[in-house]
Amino acid sequence: MAKDILVFRDLTIRGKRGDLPKIRAALLDQVTMPWKHAEEREEEISSGSLNDDDVIMFSREQGNGIEAVGLLLWSRGDSYQVTNIVPRDVSELGYEAYNAALNDFVERIAKPASHAAGFRIETTPERQSLTDWVSSDVAEALRRFSVLANKSTGSSHPSDRQRWFEFLLAAHGASEKLDADRLIRWLSEVENWPEDTAHDLAIQYELGLDLLKAYDENRM
Structure with missing residues (x-):
């Protein structure tokens, strides 16, 4: 379901x-x-x-x-x-x-x-669900990170960080961008992440996308 x-x-x-x-x-x-x-x-x-x-x-x-x-x-x-x-x-x-x-x-x-x-x-x-907001590839990358990550440490463990980076790269390449507020709600309400950790991940998400965008623009 x-x-x-x-x-x-x-x-x-x-x-x-x-x-x-x-x-x-x-x-x-x-x-x-x-x-x-x-x-x-x-x-x-x-x-x-x-x-x-x-x-x-x-x-x-x-x-x-x-x-x-x-x-x-x-x-x-x-x-x-x-x-x-x-x-x-x-x-x-x-x-x-x-x-x-x-x-x-x-x-x-x-x-x-x-x-x-x-x-x-x-x-x-x-x-609405994740696939109402983003492509199936981005949704799957986020679900993979969320299911396997240690919810007390966020993206700090090397394995979790790698899966988090895979989500950021997928989100960066997608035409539809996931709103940070909806990311927080999905992590905390659906995936049962602590609210503070969900907010921290949302901040990392926005910073990560800004960095990837700046990198692409400076390569042109």
């Missing part, structure tokens, strides 16, 4: 060239309580933008087990992406609360609007 962790879902609303005005209108046409169009906040964000990207700001009242939030859509080419969901009454949203708000927006606003405007809704899974 694949090992996975809970993550923040992504949402992309994708249309055809020139469809953004139609998508915006369709989304706003579906706004009903507990959601509303946060026009003042939208204007503040738009005025502070350094380019001509379009933004749409929504606000949701608390209810039905979902926190009061603000949800921001930002245009990217011919699509809109949810770039942030922020809490209004609590200090931060956990993964479940964030995803609950996103799912509610999809069901109440995005899906009905898609029927009217003909755009596609693309979401990522809320539970």
Whole structure:
């Protein structure tokens, strides 16, 4: 059975060239309580933008087990992406609360609007594994290191260090880079590494990739 962790879902609303005005209108046409169009906040964000990207700001009242939030859509080419969901009454949203708000927006606003405007809704899974983020080769190199390493010493033992270097080389050569925060979560939550050691390995990971990148650039 694949090992996975809970993550923040992504949402992309994708249309055809020139469809953004139609998508915006369709989304706003579906706004009903507990959601509303946060026009003042939208204007503040738009005025502070350094380019001509379009933004749409929504606000949701608390209810039905979902926190009061603000949800921001930002245009990217011919699509809109949810770039942030922020809490209004609590200090931060956990993964479940964030995803609950996103799912509610999809069901109440995005899906009905898609029927009217003909755009596609693309979401990522809320539970993901290593192979959702990196290639099978990189995932296998990290798993090999994690399974065989001494979890109390990290990558300091020569054999463990060699397997760690093999993972770094695989990660360096891959087009998709594993985020350090997800590396920490995967090591600590899935592979049961001590959290301090997982953080140390993440620091080594970022430094190692930076060093390999600099080496490649200086060879050119």
